[in-house]
Amino acid sequence: MKFTSSLFKAKAPIDKYSLYVPKTGVFPKKFEVGSIATGVKKNGNLDLGIIVNRNTSRKSTSSAVFTTNRFKAAPVLKSKEVLESNNYEGVNAIVVNSGCANSMTGEVGMRDAEKMCDLVNNKLHLDNQTLIMSTGVIGQKLQMEKIANGIDKIKFGSGFEDWLNMAKSICTTDTFPKLISSQFKLQNGKVYTLTGISKGAGMICPNMATLLGYLVTDLPISSRGIKKILSFAGERSFNCISVDGDMSTNDTICMIANGAVETDVVDVDSPDFEDVCKNVTSFAQQLAQLVVRDGEGATKFVTVRVTKSKTFEDAKIIAETISNSSLVKTALYGEDANWGRILCAVGYSKTENYDSLDENKLNVKFVATDGSTPSELPLLINGVPNLDVDEARASEILALNDLEIVVELNTGEEECNFWTCDLTHEYVTINGDYRS
Missing domain, CATH: 3.60.70.12 (L-amino peptidase D-ALA esterase/amidase)
Known part of the structure; x- marks a missing residue:
């Protein structure tokens, strides 16, 4: 078993008060x-x-x-x-x-x-x-x-x-x-x-x-x-x-x-x-x-962008499903490029239009928002895994405080941006004794 994830590394706290x-x-x-x-x-x-x-x-x-x-x-x-x-x-x-x-x-x-x-x-x-x-x-x-x-x-x-x-x-x-x-x-x-x-x-x-x-x-x-x-x-x-x-x-x-x-x-x-x-x-x-x-215990701000959807409603449902996935959110915290969890969430999302999803047209990528080059890292291309994924670059992107997950459905022209964060040990600590 590999234990190289930053999940096991101390992370410097962000001074959110000064920033925001x-x-x-x-x-x-x-x-x-x-x-x-x-x-x-x-x-x-x-x-x-x-x-x-x-x-x-x-x-x-x-x-x-x-x-x-x-x-x-x-x-x-x-x-x-x-x-x-x-x-x-x-x-x-x-x-x-x-x-x-x-x-x-x-x-x-x-x-x-x-x-x-x-x-x-x-x-x-x-x-x-x-x-x-x-x-x-x-x-x-x-x-x-x-x-x-x-x-x-x-x-x-x-x-x-x-x-x-x-x-x-x-x-x-x-x-x-x-x-x-x-x-x-x-x-x-x-x-x-x-x-x-x-x-x-x-x-x-x-x-x-x-x-x-x-x-x-x-x-x-x-x-x-x-x-x-x-x-x-x-x-x-x-x-x-x-x-x-x-x-x-x-x-x-x-x-x-x-x-x-x-x-x-x-x-x-x-x-x-x-x-x-x-x-x-x-x-x-x-x-x-x-x-x-300011998400409780959060260390990352993540924009989930679902683009080229048949309807705005479908794009929103899919983006919401990804954003609420505990497996996606814990992978983000662990800085693990486990894009299969993203794909899984897309698949079980409760979209109303069955023809809004075509796995053969689906693209998934990580995007760095810090201005670095290259900013995009393709993970899935037309439903096929990118076998040449640069794991080192994936780790760099996932180590950022701000990043994007982009899902291209390629079944229409609508899109929805959704904002979420990672799920951390600190979240459990905060909510384990909230009333005290």
Whole structure:
């Protein structure tokens, strides 16, 4: 038996905080945030945050995508009710707590979720306009006395530290807060701002996971426009990531557009709609990728690209199957070029079109993303193994922190990018005593 894999070598830790946490930022007009340590977290860290829209000149619009887990947590059910009752307009606050998921807590959990929203509505003088998110341990009740006290005392601001602390307040096993912001222009030349915050490091699987996130912008978007934009962007970002294949009960991604920049409202038939959709999708992908980069115990960030597929749906199913394969993920950790595991995952993926797969047309390769030459290493060519695979080059590529697995189906023109990480000893350590 060969024991040359880097699985048995010490790996230098990556300083993810320095790499991925911004030092400055620009934020949408008329939004403020606040955060506080209520004492729910045993370590005394920030554990409650609120984002609020202060723009009163135009009604906001909002949308959200939620977990598809059948056991939806109380905050998910409450947020769905608030969005629907407001017809996706006029939502002006989001309250988020960490340290307790308020999931599988029955009627008490629903009452607590409603109370949290009521407390924020009262504090901010809103009328049923607050969404709620919770993250942490499932099956535990909220410590409402501490949370209520925190909501009462929380202060708001719009500076960089305020936004960064907001991102910190929703972390659980995250090793760094996930905050990004960007600006873009449309045809009218005006500048609009997007800011995104997310959390998640484990229990991450498509169709949402232990994943919370929100996007806010000062661009005015119609209610039907923002729903379509977030649905499209979410399908190609937060629903295209996987750390461990487990799906939570609490996942929520929300977007609020407050229209604080005076300009025409973007609707689905507006000339700028496609540009806005592309900007939001690219932005959401960057935010979602940070979740994978912070995958519990992960040492590698892996892009799985399935190309030349008959349909986008087939490409996504295959990419997801590869990304969730424990055998593929452990081989990545061990830096073992066992491409047979990739091929196996392609074969058992539950694609709906049988003619979307033809093993005689299938190509599989590793791709280095560090700019080295050659960057591509073919493993399977038209269904035939590459007998001249450079094993030394394969080891070099698999030793990279960032790399790609590319699968060419050659049955169509659609493609899907999926982002995943390796599965390590540290992942087991973290999740073996999560509640402690």
